[in-house]
Amino acid sequence: MTRGWRGGPQTWEAHLLARIAGGDAGALTQLHERYSGPLFVFLYRLSGDRGTAEEILQDTLLAVWRSAATYRSRSSVSTWLFGVARRQAHNRLRGAPPPTAAEPSDGADLRAGPEELALGGDRVRRALVRLPLPQREVVVLAFLGDLSHQEIAEVLDIPVGTVKSRLHHARATLRGCLDERMA
Structure with a gap:
């Protein structure tokens, strides 16, 4: 400041x-x-x-x-x-x-953050790109941007209930993608 x-x-x-x-x-x-x-x-x-x-x-x-x-x-x-x-x-x-899901070729410092590392880093990144854009936006804003549901709703200009719904469906999709890779 x-x-x-x-x-x-x-x-x-x-x-x-x-x-x-x-x-x-x-x-x-x-x-x-x-x-x-x-x-x-x-x-x-x-x-x-x-x-x-x-x-x-x-x-x-x-x-x-x-x-x-x-x-x-x-x-x-x-x-x-x-x-x-x-x-x-x-x-x-x-x-x-x-x-x-490819990483940048120039060695960019986009290493996984603590949330991604705790959840498997590279696997999470590959799973994220499989999400439809509306779900990916909500996940990125919530977990990497650390925004509240209300703030995400304001950014996306959608109701808070839609944010919650997209997060719910995204988590289910991510869980399925990660479970596939574990099998």
């Missing part, structure tokens, strides 16, 4: 968006430094390709630059950012072939 800033992180982040809306490129850099990691992981898990995820992240930052003035504090800044990233991903991935 900025030195001397008084207020919580949410207030600080909303202040950053207001500065971005006013044309402050330094504020965009600060927002990028704080959120590029989680947004990249989200986009990588949706697209299955490092290069595509990087391009969508750049599209997301451009969209934030252009639309920061539309942020109205109805949701957290992080929820708003994930929503922007999701829309950019859908724009880019519409009609694209589904992702593969």
Whole structure:
């Protein structure tokens, strides 16, 4: 956070968006430094390709630059950012072939996080790409993005009940995929 800033992180982040809306490129850099990691992981898990995820992240930052003035504090800044990233991903991935389970060839540091390691890392990643995109989005936001059901509903613009339903079906599918691989 900025030195001397008084207020919580949410207030600080909303202040950053207001500065971005006013044309402050330094504020965009600060927002990028704080959120590029989680947004990249989200986009990588949706697209299955490092290069595509990087391009969508750049599209997301451009969209934030252009639309920061539309942020109205109805949701957290992080929820708003994930929503922007999701829309950019859908724009880019519409009609694209589904992702593969291949790891990036350039040695990217996309190692499994603690949740994936606890559940079998590589097996989980391969199972994730088999999920339909709506289920994959919910799983990635819930388990890798650590968003609540309410925040996921806001990002995806769907009811909380739909989030729960998609999570339920995704868990069943993942369980089946992982059980197949164990047999």
